[in-house]
Amino acid sequence: MKNRSETGQSQRQPNRQRRKTRSALLEAGQHLFAQRAVEGVTVDDIVAKADVAKGSFYNHFDDKNAFADEIFEDIGRELELLIAQNNEAVGDPALRVSRALCTVLQYARENPDRTQALLSLGDRRASPVSPLNDGLSADVGAGLSTKRFSQVGSECAILSVVGLIAVTVRHVLSDAPLPDPVELASAMSAALLRVLGIPADEATILGIESASAIVASGARC
Structure with a gap:
């Protein structure tokens, strides 16, 4: 008869x-969805x-769509967590x-394969009410309710972002020649803020501040 420790070890091995x-x-799927x-x-x-x-796949996932959804949601959750961490002490929408834009850009530089897979599965993020957009929706809603953002509705604002x-x-992620990543992050952040109704001068300042804090500092992503 097996003793208790032997039984526990035999149970852990199949789980491992x-x-x-x-x-x-999941790693294989992430790599493949980054390419196709x-x-x-x-x-x-x-x-x-x-x-x-092949049978192992169906021991873990119902079908390919459920498998793809899990990869998309896993990467999305990771990004949402990073954005939340980088914005933890920030109140201004x-x-x-x-x-947030700078965080995603920095993440893409450090994790190109995971980011490309997320983009490949991007049709699952098309809806502005996606659970993955909860944080973004809250920030846009706060900006609109306080009149920080103007000239754009909630759905349009989320889709624009x-x-x-x-x-x-x-x-x-393309093969095109890229400008300095800090310059790109600050310029695109400023452009986004202008779409949301932030005055040009202030948008430029906030873009530079964000890019300097996250991209230039190499914030861990």
């Missing part, structure tokens, strides 16, 4: 192997990349939005 397999699948759209990736591609049996951040990140 299960976590290892799940991790391998969901429609261009098959379950066979995923298990081959992860080097696991304009500065919070500006720093999401769209401009996505365009900036795609540019960073």
Whole structure:
């Protein structure tokens, strides 16, 4: 008869192997979705990349769409957490939005594969009411309710922020020659704030402040 410690060890080993397999699948999916759209990736591609049996995929995920959703949500949560951390002591909605853009840009520079996968799965973020946009929605709502933002409605403001951040990140991940990342971050932050109704001079100052605090300092992403 096995003693208690042997039984506990035998139970932990399958759990450890299960976590290892799940991790391998998610890592493989992230890499593949960074290169191709969901429609261009098959379950066979995923298990081959992860080097696991095909049946293992369905032990962890119902189908490819559920698998893609989990990768998207995992990366999105990571980014939302970083934005929240970088904005923890910031009350001004304009500065919070500006720093959010800089955080995503810095994250893209440090995590190009994960960021490209997020963009590839970006149709799941199209709705401004997506749970992944809760923080952004709150900041935009605060800016509108206090008249910090003007000349734009809530939905338009959220879509403008999401769209401009996505365009900036795609540019960073492209093969095109890039300007200094601090200059790019400050310029795009200022442009975003101007869309939200912040005066040009103030938008420029806030953009420079955000880029200096997050991109120039290499804030951990």
